[in-house]
Amino acid sequence: MGHTIWFMEGLSSQRDIISGVQEFFKHTQQTVTLIASHHHQRNEILSLADIALIEPDNDEQRMDFIVTTVKNYGVKALHTGRNCQWFETHRQEIEALGVSLTTGATSITMLTLADDKVEFARAMEAHGLPVVPSLRIESAEALRHQLSSADNKQALCVKPVTGIYGMGFWRFDDTATPMSVFTHPDSRKVHPEMYLYALGQQEDFRPLVLMPYLPGPEYSIDMLVEKGRVIAAVARRKEGALQYLEQSGPAFELGKACAQVMQADGLVNVQTRNNEKGEPVLLEINMRPSGGIGYTRHSGVNLPALFALRQLGLMGESEATLLATDSFTPAVVRSMTDVILYHPTLDNLSVSNGSA
Ligand SMILES: Nc1ncnc2c1ncn2[C@@H]1O[C@H](COP(=O)(O)OP(=O)(O)O)[C@@H](O)[C@H]1O
Ligand SMILES: [Mg+2]
Numbered sequence: 001m002g003h004t005i006w007f008m009e010g011l012s013s014q015r016d017i018i019s020g021v022q023e024f025f026k027h028t029q030q031t032v033t034l035i036a037s038h039h040h041q042r043n044e045i046l047s048l049a050d051i052a053l054i055e056p057d058n059d060e061q062r063m064d065f066i067v068t069t070v071k072n073y074g075v076k077a078l079h080t081g082r083n084c085q086w087f088e089t090h091r092q093e094i095e096a097l098g099v100s101l102t103t104g105a106t107s108i109t110m111l112t113l114a115d116d117k118v119e120f121a122r123a124m125e126a127h128g129l130p131v132v133p134s135l136r137i138e139s140a141e142a143l144r145h146q147l148s149s150a151d152n153k154q155a156l157c158v159k160p161v162t163g164i165y166g167m168g169f170w171r172f173d174d175t176a177t178p179m180s181v182f183t184h185p186d187s188r189k190v191h192p193e194m195y196l197y198a199l200g201q202q203e204d205f206r207p208l209v210l211m212p213y214l215p216g217p218e219y220s221i222d223m224l225v226e227k228g229r230v231i232a233a234v235a236r237r238k239e240g241a242l243q244y245l246e247q248s249g250p251a252f253e254l255g256k257a258c259a260q261v262m263q264a265d266g267l268v269n270v271q272t273r274n275n276e277k278g279e280p281v282l283l284e285i286n287m288r289p290s291g292g293i294g295y296t297r298h299s300g301v302n303l304p305a306l307f308a309l310r311q312l313g314l315m316g317e318s319e320a321t322l323l324a325t326d327s328f329t330p331a332v333v334r335s336m337t338d339v340i341l342y343h344p345t346l347d348n349l350s351v352s353n354g355s356a
Helices: 014-026 059-073 084-089 091-095 108-115 117-126 140-149 192-201 250-261 293-299 303-311 317-326
Strands: 003-007 032-038 051-054 077-079 100-102 135-137 156-160 170-172 208-212 218-226 229-239 242-246 266-274 280-286 331-334
Touching: 003 014, 003 059, 014 032, 014 293, 014 303, 032 059, 051 059, 059 091, 077 303, 084 091, 084 108, 091 100, 100 303, 108 117, 108 280, 117 208, 117 250, 117 280, 135 140, 140 156, 140 192, 140 208, 170 192, 218 250, 218 303, 218 317, 229 250, 229 293, 229 303, 229 317, 242 293, 250 266, 250 280, 266 303, 293 303, 293 331, 303 317
Parallel strands: 003 032, 003 077, 032 051, 077 100
Antiparallel strands: 135 208, 156 170, 156 208, 218 229, 218 266, 229 242, 242 331, 266 280
């Protein structure tokens, strides 16, 4: 088999990545075989690939599964968006199979740094990159103390030090009614006393980041990075329900600088937000593809395809960089929920013992 690329389970964009790659190679002479795997029966993702596999649930079986699959199908490139710490620990073993491995990072250190938003903020500051001022809160009493000494509680917000999907992000608001967090959860505003009360009831305290609330707009920068070198990037400026696809500006540049400092490797995402001076500051880096990476296709730049081309050795670095800027046109997109047909059975499903 010629060029085989394998997308293992990711967090939220495996389907868009696979369809980006498929779409590109449909219009070329190159034949690329695409394998998709997931540990759940996610047929809407798996059905898109040439070959579908169900991943084992546990760490112990994963290496055997990888060895078998790489050998059976002659996999050249392997991408994962989940279990990245495990993959990074087994990098040498996996690469010894003759496959290139993409975890989003080049070391466990950087994955760990990206996971801790306070440590991340410190590291970025040390590199001279603007980042949201972040204070680690270790107890309910500590938060009460900080809030009581703040001039303007309204200007403060919290989120978990380690977290995803925006879960646990709340703005403090003295004028919020006790019920408003239940009636208007999407406003993300809570009366400080309500929050402190709930926090005080919590048995195991999970550390929080206390930050100034930034007015925005927010940017999400999707990038293809190779060992810290940014090959391609598209920024999404979020304004209400609309997202503006851009390829220049201070937030775009800050995103690239962050990926470089973090020695990112693969499809990754940096988020920034403008402070009250209108300057972007870093919120976080996700060392994996963002949920919205698929939106960037509307700018003409196909980040997943560029990734596949590079990993399979089908395009040089400078050619990829050039294509990423040449194919770009500014665009505005709006996300909406949709449904697709779900096929309860897969006709491309193979078994991991490789009798395909
Ligand atoms: N300091 C802040 N000011 C305003 N909004 C924020 C701030 N920090 C986070 N947010 C909002 O919360 C969301 C989630 O925060 P983020 O740092 O991206 O964490 P995660 O996505 O890992 O949960 C952001 O997309 C942003 O909209
Ligand atoms: Mg985020």
